[in-house]
Amino acid sequence: MKRLKGFWCGLIMIILLLAAGPPLGAQSEKMILDSSKGQLGKKRPPVNFPHQLHMEKGLDCKDCHHLYENGKNVLDESKLIEGNQEIRCSTCHHAKSRLNLEKAYHRQCMGCHKKPLKDQTRVPPRYCGGCHVRN
Ligand code: HEC
């Protein structure tokens, strides 16, 4: 009887864990951003983007991720899971959109890096070579 109880408890735990999905912030620490796989020709080395570090700086997911409706960012944060194509910048920012992928990245990354932020220990990269690092 006791063993059976343990079995059910364990099973419920597993179901709960599966239902909860990956915890927020569980994505890889660094990502390589390389839009050359899309329509843009490759002129610069790909960018090593420290995703995790940006979250440690107290930024909100919605400071970078968005889904606009009538000018409002209505993105549901539970959609921010690895492998979800809907959240990829390139899904909406492509050759035919007003802001192509290169402009979208540059405006977002540099737009913020040029603003002084509190808790900033170092100045984030603003110049080409600071993001497009040759190795
Ligand atoms: C400083 C900007 C920034 C912040 C803040 C940010 N992200 Fe991201 N995130 C990005 C960029 C850029 C990408 C790459 C998108 C692409 O490849 O199209 C990305 C990609 C992702 C991916 C996709 C990973 C994959 O390869 O499928 C997930 C999941 C994600 N972010 C979750 C989050 C969550 C959750 C938060 C908040 C806790 C967050 N992000 C905060 C910029 C940011």
Ligand code: HEC
């Ligand atoms: C679901 C579609 C969609 C996704 C995914 C998306 N964007 Fe956007 N983005 C838009 C729309 C729509 C606008 C506003 C209209 C416009 O300017 O073209 C916009 C505007 C912007 C702007 C202008 C400033 C602002 O925030 O309003 C920047 C910069 C930007 N996006 C960068 C990015 C980056 C970087 C990513 C990936 C992390 C991303 N976008 C993902 C649709 C999207």
Ligand code: HEC
């Ligand atoms: C909303 C603000 C914001 C946005 C958007 C943003 N960053 Fe940053 N970034 C920061 C801050 C803050 C730091 C850390 C400065 C410090 O060390 O205190 C930083 C640091 C960095 C660093 C330096 C990491 C190191 O180890 O020194 C790189 C590289 C970087 N960002 C790349 C990017 C790229 C690429 C994008 C666009 C995809 C981007 N960032 C978008 C705020 C932002």
Ligand code: HEC
């Ligand atoms: C804050 C980070 C950051 C800075 C600073 C930056 N870029 Fe980028 N750039 C990116 C990201 C992210 C992408 C999209 C990913 C990719 O393809 O490398 C990109 C894409 C590009 C692309 C399109 C892809 C390619 O390689 O052909 C070009 C061209 C480019 N950048 C040139 C420049 C130049 C020139 C400068 C300096 C004036 C510069 N960038 C500064 C982050 C940055």
